Amino acid sequence: MRTFLSCALCLLVSSQVGFCSFWTASDEPDPEVKIEVLFKPEECTRKSKKGDLINAHYDGFLAEDGSQFYCSRTDKAGHPQWFVLGVGQIIRGLDVGMMDMCPGEKRKVTVPSELAFGEKGKGPVPPNATVVFEVEVLSVSRGPRSMEAFGHIDLDQDRSLTRDEVKEYLKLEYEKGGKPRDDPFYDKIIADIFRKSDFDRDGVISAKEYNIYDHDEL
Ligand SMILES: *[C@@H]1O[C@H](CO)[C@@H](O)[C@H](O)[C@H]1NC(C)=O
Ligand SMILES: [Ca+2]
Ligand SMILES: [Ca+2]
DSSP: OHHHHHHHHHHHSOTTSGGGOGGGGOOSOOOOOEEEEEEOOSOOSOOOOTTOEEEEEEEEEETTTOOEEEETTTSTTOOOEEEETTTTSSOHHHHHHTTTOOTTOEEEEEEOGGGTTTTTOBTTBOTTOOEEEEEEEEEEEOOTTOHHHHHHHOTTOSSEEOHHHHHHHHHHHHHHTTOOOOHHHHHHHHHHHHHHHOTTOSSSEEHHHHTTTOGGGO
């Protein structure tokens, strides 16, 4: 349980939290992330890109001895994880290594410590450890981070997003993809989005909160 919690934190907690943010300080060129495609579906409806909302499984292993330190698939508490790609909600190596993935695709992504848990390590991950993730992407949808999407979501055009507006948007996206879901499904995503984005906790996501990672798009 301890390993699950610590890794869940470091994978999912956004970069504002200390132990995951060591790499934001550095502008050095990226050490290499190695990507092996294990399975690629014949039909690719959409390829993941920065700002997309991703639902995925991860299993994490230490490169050194193959021991497993994180398993979203087999752990009892493990559900597939939701996150926005490319904005620091997951370790940098996965932000890089999970680009251009199709729904259904599986990859093995080898991440040097600089782009994973760094010189200090974290929980069961020792210092300077290269880590290997087996990832499976379950869904890719247009995420909550592009200003184009913001305009679509903001139905009454008041430059802030309510839960209902976000829900309408998600429903449309999933219906478009031919996979409508039930209310609890949307509510879970929305809770997650608001937890990560509604920084002042006033119950709406302002344009500023929404766009915190993507000033270049304004
Ligand atoms: C981790 O790597 C850094 C930089 O190469 C080095 O200074 C440090 O001693 C290493 N730590 C361990 C525990 O090996
Ligand atoms: Ca609005
Ligand atoms: Ca707010």
